[in-house]
Amino acid sequence: MTADSTILDPETDDEIVVIALGSDTVGDRLDKALARATTAFSRARLQALFDQGAVARDGIVLSDGSAKAVEGVYEITVPPVMTAEPRPEAIALTVLYEDAELIVIDKAAGMAAHPAPGNESGTLVNALLHHCAGSLSGIGGVARPGIVHRLDKDTSGVMVAAKTDRAHAGLSALFATHDIERTYLALTRGAPSPKQGRIETRIGRSSSDRKKMAVLKSGGRDAITDYVVQQIYGIPARATASPMASRVACTLHTGRTHQIRVHMASMGSPILGDPVYGSGSPTAAVRAAITEAGLARQALHAAVLGFVHPTTGERLRFETPPPADMTLLETLLATL
Incomplete structure (x- = not known):
């Protein structure tokens, strides 16, 4: 059959x-x-x-x-069939670093990494083609020039793109061997327990919903995330109860699709605003804070990216604060 x-x-x-x-x-x-x-x-x-x-x-x-x-x-x-090569578009970028080999940007939430059916323009690739005047590595293919790694469309934060083929090859090798420092900040429902630890699972496509990823007992690929609860909000009256929300720093040791979103959900503390893995509902006070902050995405920000420059050997490290929607949400959560 x-x-x-x-x-x-x-x-x-x-x-x-x-x-x-x-x-x-x-x-x-x-x-x-x-x-x-x-x-x-x-x-x-x-x-x-x-x-x-x-x-x-x-x-x-x-x-x-x-x-x-x-x-x-x-x-x-x-891979999706593209009807045309992506076109340069004059989209403002927050550039953290740039040289002849690579460029590091602070990607805005809502910007896809590359064109795809239904999302052919307004992507990071379109912006980079304009900013770099066509100087992007072609290893990623016609639709994805320069793209070495991706952030979800609605995840903000630091990304690196390659301007030359040798930089692309060098960066890809670093990502393949996990020789990259990557830390994300997440605002979650409740707080994972214990407050600090390592999540080590296998992640693959969910058997119940093939559009989602899930922690698997067998199959899938190794996925390792270290996490630290940095702040809790809405401290409960009873010591055994959970806080309403928390800020969690997550450090990736692997780079699986939706890894942090899946791992936080597996700990019973899904990321606030996550439309896919945010099972269950936060308290009414947290929901009101999300609405007031204007958060319309998962509250996840790629805060730190560190790596050795693939051609100069220089150690580079970039860190950016969360954007306004997450910052305002934290301010509101602190009053709970």
Whole structure:
């Protein structure tokens, strides 16, 4: 028995074809079994996708289409087809650092990293193409020049982009080996307990909602986040009760899709304003503060980015405060 469906990755806008292979396919050649299960790809196209590392089962990338099929759920990631190259747009950027090799910016909330269907303009790539006068690394492809890593559209904070291919390769290697300092500030419902610790799980696509990521017992990929509760708001009268909200500093040791959002939710303290992982509702007082602050996104800010310059070897570190919506929300939470 086989079945397939198509979903959209919430972060990258890649199309993901999900194929469930049943026991009747066990032992068949994998690329043939997948080709029979869907009309989305020819066998030749599937072979190319295997070569690109775009086929995975239970979070594990598969590279050999000639291998024997096993029962399970397979995900085939297909980048969106762009009808045209992104155009330079005169969008204001907050530049923290720039040289001939790379540029570091403080990305505003609401700005996507790169164009995608339904979001073809107003992105960081459009802004960088104008600001850098076309001097961006082409390794990321036509739609994503210079992009080495991404922040969610509605997450603000520090990002680095490559202006040359050698900077792109060097930065990508640092991200791949996790030799990057990355700390985020999150405003959460309640507070994780204990107040300081390490969250070490596996993260992959949720089996109940394939558009979301989730902590998995098996499959997925290793995900490690260190966290510290820096401040609590709405201190409860009883010592055993939880505060209304908190500010948490989260340091990434891996970079999985929605990692901090998933990890905070797994601790029972989802990020305030998160439309995807913010299960449960904060108190009425916190909801009122969110409304008054005008927060219309997850309260998450990439505050620190540190790395060794890929060509000069200089140690660089950048730190920015949260933008106005999070700052005002904290001010209001402090009065609870």
